[in-house]
Amino acid sequence: MSAAAEPLRDTDLGESELEARVRSLWRTPRGVIGWLSSVDHKQIALRYIVTAFFFMGLAGIGAVVMRLQLATPDAHVVNPDRYDQLFTMHGSTMMFLFAVPIMQAVGLYFVPLMIGTREVAFPRLNAFSYWNYLFGCLFLWFCFFSNNGPDVGWFSYTPLSLSQYNVGHRADFWAQMITYTEVAGLSVAVIMIVTVFKMRAPGMTLDRIPLFTWSSLVTAFMIVFAMPAVVVVSTMLILDRMVNTHFFDSSLGGDNLLFQHLFWFFGHPEVYFIFIPATGFVSSIIPTFARRPMFGHTAVVLSLVATAFMSFGLWVHHMFVTGLPRLGESFFTASSMAIAVPSGIQIFCWIATLWSGRPVFRTPLLFVLGFIFNFVIGGLTGVMVASVPLDTQVHDTYFVVAHFHYVLIGGSVFPLIAAVYYWFPKVTGRMLSETVGRWNFWIAFVGFNLAFFPMHILGLEGMPRRVYTYSAEMPWGTLNLLSTIGAIIFASSFLLLLWNIVRSLRRGEAAGPNPWDGDTLEWATSSPPPPQNFTRIPVVTSLTPLWEHRETLPAVAGLRVDRREVLVSTLTEAEPDIRESSPEPSIWPLFAAIATGCTFLGSIYTPWAIIYGALPVTITLIGWFWPKGTKEDES
Amino acid sequence: MKPRVVLDVAPLPENSFGSRTLTWWGTIGFMCLEGMGFALAIGAYLYLRVLQPSWPMNIPPPDLLPGTIVTVILLISVIPNYFLEHWARAYDMAKVRIGLVLMTLLGIAPVIVRTFEFPALRERWDTDAYGSITWFLLGLHTTHLITDLGDTAVLTVLMFTRHGENPRRFSDTSDNAFYWYFVVLTWLPIYFVLYWLPRIG
Amino acid sequence: MRALASRASFLAATLLMACSHEQSALAPDGGTARAIYQLFWFFTGVCMAVWLVVMAFMLAAIFRWRGSSPDPMLEPEDASERRISWVVGAGVALTVLILTIFTFASFLTNKSFAEPRPRSVTIKITGHQWWWQVNYEAHRADQTFETANEIHIPVGQPVKLDFESPDVIHSFWVPSLSGKQDLIPGRYTTLTIEADKAGIYRGQCAEFCGIQHAHMAMYVVAQASGEFAQWRAQQLQSATPPHTDQLRRGQQVFQASACAMCHSISGTNAGGRVGPDLTHFGSRMSIASGTAPNTLGNLTGWIADPQRMKPYTRMPSVALTGPDLIAVSQYLESLK
Numbered sequence A: 001m002s003a004a005a006e007p008l009r010d011t012d013l014g015e016s017e018l019e020a021r022v023r024s025l026w027r028t029p030r031g032v033i034g035w036l037s038s039v040d041h042k043q044i045a046l047r048y049i050v051t052a053f054f055f056m057g058l059a060g061i062g063a064v065v066m067r068l069q070l071a072t073p074d075a076h077v078v079n080p081d082r083y084d085q086l087f088t089m090h091g092s093t094m095m096f097l098f099a100v101p102i103m104q105a106v107g108l109y110f111v112p113l114m115i116g117t118r119e120v121a122f123p124r125l126n127a128f129s130y131w132n133y134l135f136g137c138l139f140l141w142f143c144f145f146s147n148n149g150p151d152v153g154w155f156s157y158t159p160l161s162l163s164q165y166n167v168g169h170r171a172d173f174w175a176q177m178i179t180y181t182e183v184a185g186l187s188v189a190v191i192m193i194v195t196v197f198k199m200r201a202p203g204m205t206l207d208r209i210p211l212f213t214w215s216s217l218v219t220a221f222m223i224v225f226a227m228p229a230v231v232v233v234s235t236m237l238i239l240d241r242m243v244n245t246h247f248f249d250s251s252l253g254g255d256n257l258l259f260q261h262l263f264w265f266f267g268h269p270e271v272y273f274i275f276i277p278a279t280g281f282v283s284s285i286i287p288t289f290a291r292r293p294m295f296g297h298t299a300v301v302l303s304l305v306a307t308a309f310m311s312f313g314l315w316v317h318h319m320f321v322t323g324l325p326r327l328g329e330s331f332f333t334a335s336s337m338a339i340a341v342p343s344g345i346q347i348f349c350w351i352a353t354l355w356s357g358r359p360v361f362r363t364p365l366l367f368v369l370g371f372i373f374n375f376v377i378g379g380l381t382g383v384m385v386a387s388v389p390l391d392t393q394v395h396d397t398y399f400v401v402a403h404f405h406y407v408l409i410g411g412s413v414f415p416l417i418a419a420v421y422y423w424f425p426k427v428t429g430r431m432l433s434e435t436v437g438r439w440n441f442w443i444a445f446v447g448f449n450l451a452f453f454p455m456h457i458l459g460l461e462g463m464p465r466r467v468y469t470y471s472a473e474m475p476w477g478t479l480n481l482l483s484t485i486g487a488i489i490f491a492s493s494f495l496l497l498l499w500n501i502v503r504s505l506r507r508g509e510a511a512g513p514n515p516w517d518g519d520t521l522e523w524a525t526s527s528p529p530p531p532q533n534f535t536r537i538p539v540v541t542s543l544t545p546l547w548e549h550r551e552t553l554p555a556v557a558g559l560r561v562d563r564r565e566v567l568v569s570t571l572t573e574a575e576p577d578i579r580e581s582s583p584e585p586s587i588w589p590l591f592a593a594i595a596t597g598c599t600f601l602g603s604i605y606t607p608w609a610i611i612y613g614a615l616p617v618t619i620t621l622i623g624w625f626w627p628k629g630t631k632e633d634e635s
Numbered sequence B: 001m002k003p004r005v006v007l008d009v010a011p012l013p014e015n016s017f018g019s020r021t022l023t024w025w026g027t028i029g030f031m032c033l034e035g036m037g038f039a040l041a042i043g044a045y046l047y048l049r050v051l052q053p054s055w056p057m058n059i060p061p062p063d064l065l066p067g068t069i070v071t072v073i074l075l076i077s078v079i080p081n082y083f084l085e086h087w088a089r090a091y092d093m094a095k096v097r098i099g100l101v102l103m104t105l106l107g108i109a110p111v112i113v114r115t116f117e118f119p120a121l122r123e124r125w126d127t128d129a130y131g132s133i134t135w136f137l138l139g140l141h142t143t144h145l146i147t148d149l150g151d152t153a154v155l156t157v158l159m160f161t162r163h164g165e166n167p168r169r170f171s172d173t174s175d176n177a178f179y180w181y182f183v184v185l186t187w188l189p190i191y192f193v194l195y196w197l198p199r200i201g
Numbered sequence C: 001m002r003a004l005a006s007r008a009s010f011l012a013a014t015l016l017m018a019c020s021h022e023q024s025a026l027a028p029d030g031g032t033a034r035a036i037y038q039l040f041w042f043f044t045g046v047c048m049a050v051w052l053v054v055m056a057f058m059l060a061a062i063f064r065w066r067g068s069s070p071d072p073m074l075e076p077e078d079a080s081e082r083r084i085s086w087v088v089g090a091g092v093a094l095t096v097l098i099l100t101i102f103t104f105a106s107f108l109t110n111k112s113f114a115e116p117r118p119r120s121v122t123i124k125i126t127g128h129q130w131w132w133q134v135n136y137e138a139h140r141a142d143q144t145f146e147t148a149n150e151i152h153i154p155v156g157q158p159v160k161l162d163f164e165s166p167d168v169i170h171s172f173w174v175p176s177l178s179g180k181q182d183l184i185p186g187r188y189t190t191l192t193i194e195a196d197k198a199g200i201y202r203g204q205c206a207e208f209c210g211i212q213h214a215h216m217a218m219y220v221v222a223q224a225s226g227e228f229a230q231w232r233a234q235q236l237q238s239a240t241p242p243h244t245d246q247l248r249r250g251q252q253v254f255q256a257s258a259c260a261m262c263h264s265i266s267g268t269n270a271g272g273r274v275g276p277d278l279t280h281f282g283s284r285m286s287i288a289s290g291t292a293p294n295t296l297g298n299l300t301g302w303i304a305d306p307q308r309m310k311p312y313t314r315m316p317s318v319a320l321t322g323p324d325l326i327a328v329s330q331y332l333e334s335l336k
Ligand code: HEA
Pocket: A271, A272, A274, A275, A317, A318, A336, A337, A339, A340, A343, A344, A345, A347, A375, A376, A378, A379, A380, A382, A383, A385, A386, A387, A391, A394, A395, A396, A400, A403, A404, A407, A408, A411, A412, C050, C054, C094, C095, C096, C098, C099
């Protein structure tokens, strides 16, 4: 090829012209169609985050209604049928539609920035996954609002969820929408693995990967190996309900514990899908505010990996009272106890980092300290319920409800809010108010503990979970009332957060690229990051690149600027290997998601929908993959 | 922060094969999760079997013939598949076209025979748990068979259009061939579990 | 007005019942519950200590530098890093040690529960949506009998419970006596309970089993063995025949209306198997699995409209005239 035919490269352009060109190359087209066609990982991640928070809001409001019903004995705020739908929607939404997706989404936003690349791997799959997720959420909540919400708990145990005991389509919606949204979760997990494996900036060897990126990677692996279990089990459930298979019918060779084994084989790792990214937030925030690199970086990475491995050997601790052989259960006590060791290592390393640093008190750090306070409580009650004899008392009581809210909220939502305060400036270019932030923290902290600490005692005093009411005969009234007051206080802390966000979006102080003087690459680019993330891909020479290079950042040249191009690097050493094109925006992922959504929805009413739906799904997929003659397709 | 150029990547290739590419890793990722699905379904089969005093419940083991034919076809298909991948890596358009047509046919054949496998189980899915889990396993694999067949067919058509002359398409072909190995490989344990396990004990 | 009156009587009755019926893991009164209680405090004590130590370190870490202005960036020194590593290492070692002790403590407690003990009484408990069927087993058929929602046991003797569930999963839990045990369709499960003191212990279904899971309680009455034998002998009898006209009318109505299709009263031709056995209903403490105390007023209310007291219960309202209703209620109350 002659030199004239050579494609245009960044080396041919001046700095400002280059910036303009790359920006317009990666920009999402304007207009509604453009918006619907976006494949920009930042936009998609943001949509995920906003959607997840929205549904968290609904599920949270549902929780407050439940709390009002439980505030006094024999209350009539909602009827028992509604109450059952409420806790099922609350649990299912919080776990499947809020906590797991939002943790993945924060990864989708920041991992490419942290590893110095311009896009995730498979951006269209990413867009597709978001639309699937959104439709799944909407369908499920639509059912709830039409008084048809699932009502058998977030784990839908059989036989209660079989058609004999659950007539209508309530459990079908649960099963199909879970499967459907998990397809999104699985896709994002694969995207995350490939992105971290193959798209790291040159020089980012394994030991220079930031801890948050590690946590996203480890989580993605766990998802790939655990989530298929819930897809399998919810599919079996719907088959039992719709076409009369007998997986869970004990009179014809099926077994109810098969459901529980399969569900918890997924369900236990799931709680770490939520917790591990949260520890990633903490490991990003603590070094920044302690003003020193993380103490025990390698130990923390190994702890994450160990947690992931061990979490696959714990599931039976949710089944201690099902009558499995008692001594066999003791193995699961031991393994559940053992998983406290890697968690402990992380806690100790965080405290050691603070100890030997010079902590700067800002709202993100405040939430992190609140996290340590609360999570250690939740972790320790986890160790208590891991003991078979103790669990026979507290299983399925409010003690367990207290345990999992301490780890889920204290251990994961607190870090999430910390992350909101920490990364909001990067995403929007504006700071959140520090004063409001402090109020936000203290209200959340007090409200949370008031809401959930009494539940420990309630559980021990014999209050089972999932009861829509209790009689005045039981001594539970006062503590329940306290808990409800706490829940309302806690809920109002979210309103404060919302207000802080809305206010700061308009009037917040300008942030600049690196307001906290952070050490990882996301702080190297402007706030908000441009569509291309980095005009020049950085070259990484240490674990804390921005503390290493305070003036100029080493970078790569030689990429084409006539098509979207990303750098593919080698797995361990991150040596640049290929310049691959990255797909441009497309509306087809949306169409494909609509076709898939309709198929899933139809399958609730007739199994034939799978057959009818195959055609539109195939057509939209062909539309998606068929080359359009653009530079990205053709080279 | 100002960039300071320290590395020139212009000489790097724009296309490659196998584990150097993103798609290959993506394919591996999906294989892992689908493989996990298969493993869990087989786990469920074994679990249900252990609970039953007799297995299959009240009927003789499935008829071996159709399943064995599928197995043989799938095993044979590995050979042209191997060559197809080779030809794709050599950017040999003529041979890739032949290979793809052949693989499409070798994808259709097991699907046809598969329709005889379901009756060979001798029991419907709604008779008892044995029927349910065997249909489930067979159905799961059939879904994979059909999706990969669809993928191969589209790729074959693509290769006969003007879009075929593109290094990317050759990489796609090699990934498609790679996935076929997975489809064949996952069948073997299922074949064993469905047809031989009830016979040996 | 009537609603108010029934509220008032309900309140009075609940006040009477309060306190005496323990349903708390913190008030153990029997073998395994007591051992678990001790284990609980052991765990809780150690965990509290662990939490305090961690908090102390955390607070010290952040207040250590209060006042000193933050450096732009710290380069950790090797010597201090090594010192901290030792402390962290010691923390991890201690964690492992504590967890090992926890595992053994829990294992040993568990093992002590598994030791076989001679059990004088065997009761089959069947969980229904949403009530408990109770069958006292014996070698001779004429020594067996059935009751519901109330279990009597002799004090100081281990009692074996065999569980069965024909519909969905329930969980049997009387916290003051023992941990819980699920009842799973298609699976055999069992539990041994024992009370150290005479008393009435409340228990409640602990596994979500549908819309009235909240009202699926039961009482365990632990009695001295003499009293227990007396109770047993009484339960073995057929129902007390009605001895006034009013009661005879009640029996008639019961047998003639839908009631008899679902309920059994031994010694009469009421032989339904859908609902609780009512042979000695008058001797029981509560109506509809602990939903309300067993008073004549509550019972009349229940029979008139079961759906109001316990919405979605599997017992329908049966249309009865006012006098019939009262007669039936009085008849059932007379079945001591
Ligand atoms: C983010 C979510 C999250 C996290 C992180 C955890 C963490 C743990 N969980 Fe939890 N769990 C849930 C979410 C979570 N859990 C949920 C949602 C349920 C209920 C589901 C349902 O039924 O609806 C549940 C239920 C549950 C049960 C079943 C209870 C029952 O149903 O009866 C058990 C039993 O073993 C358990 C154990 C544990 C253990 C041992 C840990 C450990 O990982 C904790 C380890 C951490 C620490 C111990 C603290 C830090 C360590 C130190 C400071 C070192 C020093 C410590 C010692 C010396 C002990 N959990």
